[in-house]
Amino acid sequence: MSRSxxxxxxxxxxxxxxxxxxxxxxxVRWAAEQASLEHRGLxxxxxxxxxxxxxxxxxxxxxxxxxDLSVTGAALSGDPRQVLIDASTQAYxxxxxxxxxxxxxxxxxxxxxxxxxxHAACPVVVCRPSTVGDAHAGVVVGADATLESLPVIEFAYRxxxxxxxxxxxxxxxxxxxxxxxxxxxxxGKQAAWPELEDLRASLSESVAGLAEKYPDVPVTLTLKHGxxxxxxxxxxxxxxMIVVGRHPMTSLSRLLTGSIATSVIERAHATVVVxxxxxxxx
Numbered sequence: 442m443s444r445s446x447x448x449x450x451x452x453x454x455x456x457x458x459x460x461x462x463x464x465x466x467x468x469v470r471w472a473a474e475q476a477s478l479e480h481r482g483l484x485x486x487x488x489x490x491x492x493x494x495x496x497x498x499x500x501x502x503x504x505x506x507x508x509d510l511s512v513t514g515a516a517l518s519g520d521p522r523q524v525l526i527d528a529s530t531q532a533y534x535x536x537x538x539x540x541x542x543x544x545x546x547x548x549x550x551x552x553x554x555x556x557x558x559x560h561a562a563c564p565v566v567v568c569r570p571s572t573v574g575d576a577h578a579g580v581v582v583g584a585d586a587t588l589e590s591l592p593v594i595e596f597a598y599r600x601x602x603x604x605x606x607x608x609x610x611x612x613x614x615x616x617x618x619x620x621x622x623x624x625x626x627x628x629g630k631q632a633a634w635p636e637l638e639d640l641r642a643s644l645s646e647s648v649a650g651l652a653e654k655y656p657d658v659p660v661t662l663t664l665k666h667g668x669x670x671x672x673x674x675x676x677x678x679x680x681x682m683i684v685v686g687r688h689p690m691t692s693l694s695r696l697l698t699g700s701i702a703t704s705v706i707e708r709a710h711a712t713v714v715v716x717x718x719x720x721x722x723x
Contacts, residue, residue, distance in 0.1 A: 446486070446515050446524065448531045454482040454513075456528050457536040458521065458553065459499040461491065464538030466502070468568045471712065472536040473503040473510060475566075478603045481533060482511040488524055492516035522556045529561035536566040539706065555703050558715040559687070564596065567706050567713045579607035579659075582684040583701075584647050593686035593716045594648060598655045600714070606681055607659040612644045680711040686718045 457472035459465045469485065476483040483503055487496040496514035503512045517524055529535050539554045558565040582597035584590050594610060601608040644662050652660060685702050702715045 446517060446528060450513055450515070451484045451528055452531045453533050454484045455479070455534045455536060456484045456486055456525070456532040457499070458525055458538070459485050459487045459495050460489070460521075461487075461495045461498075462538065464568070464570075465499070466538075467570075468536050468538035468566075469499045469503055470506065471566065471568045473506045473512075475534070475536070476503075477507045477510055479533075482513070484528075484532070485512065485514040486517060486524065486528065487515070488517050488519060488521040492518075522553050525553065525557045526560050526562075529557070529563045529565070532563050534564050534566060535561055536568065539567045539569050554706060558702055558706065561715075562717065564714055564716045567709075567715070569706070569709050569711060569713060577606075578680050579609065580604075580682045580684060581609040581611055581680050583686065584610050584612045584644060585686070587647070589688070589718045590647060590686055593684060593718060595651060595654075596714070596716050597682075597684040598651050598658055598660075600682055600684070601658045602655045604681070605657075607661070609661045609663055610644065610648055611663045611665055612647075680709075682712045682714060683709055684714045684716060687715050688718050 455472050455476045457468050459469055472483055485496050485499040485503065487493070487499070489495075493516035496516045500512050500514040503510060525535055525537070535557060537554045537557060554565075554567045558567060580597050580601045582594055584594055597608055597610070600606070641662070641664060644664065648660065648662070652658075683705060685705050687702050702713075706713050706715075
């Protein structure tokens with residue numbers, strides 16, 4: 442059991458945070474399955490006084506689930522948020538658990554998911570509790586129809602392919618005329634919606650080439666009027682995974698998309714993945 446986080450020991454691995462809670466157990470199970478699907482190593486990180494015991498138990502649980510998996514563990518001290526953000530510079534992916542609504546009972550999984558997903562250098566998976574029964578709607582990814590969102594969409598394609606899920610590529614938009622039409626339709630009246638052909642064309646362009654790369658993934662392109670966080674995490678849809686991008690800290694759009702990602706994490710009844718995006722080219 443390592444007492445320090447050697448960058449070489451986690452490079453290219455999936456790193457999962459464990460604090461001994463039920464939420465962490467869920468994250469360890471998800472991370473072990475993902476590492477097996479991706480043919481990557483797994484590193485368990487625990488922080489605090491009982492970190493060594495917890496990490497040992499999580500490593501043993503992961504090996505029991507997937508005996509052929511390469512698993513390492515690290516028991517560390519310090520702020521768990523900073524530990525994981527530092528690890529993200531070398532990790533392929535970070536995985537954390539998340540409680541449902543209610544009081545914070547876990548130092549490691551309380552505010553950690555929001556902080557780490559906002560600052561990590563690699564994709565962050567937040568394993569939320571599921572309360573939608575046995576419904577499986579596959580993967581949904583938020584697309585803003587820009588070149589910068591292409592890696593986010595491709596990430597979602599890959600996850601759908603690995604897990605044999607369908608994929609919904611969703612672009613949410615806000616339009617005053619559409620808002621009026623939506624208002625009238627909700628009251629049983631006929632309404633004229635604005636032309637959306639340009640948006641549909643942009644959405645189609647944003648996935649160009651990926652259908653050929655992932656021919657096994659059934660894909661639906663969807664335009665939805667409203668706010669992105671509400672469109673991506675409706676309570677009545679049993680998504681298996683929600684993928685959302687995160688712009689760089691330096692941009693105004695980062696402030697907006699950062700809050701969207703956090704809102705999705707808080708609302709979702711599914712696994713949420715926050716994928717960092719490259720700076721927008723000038």
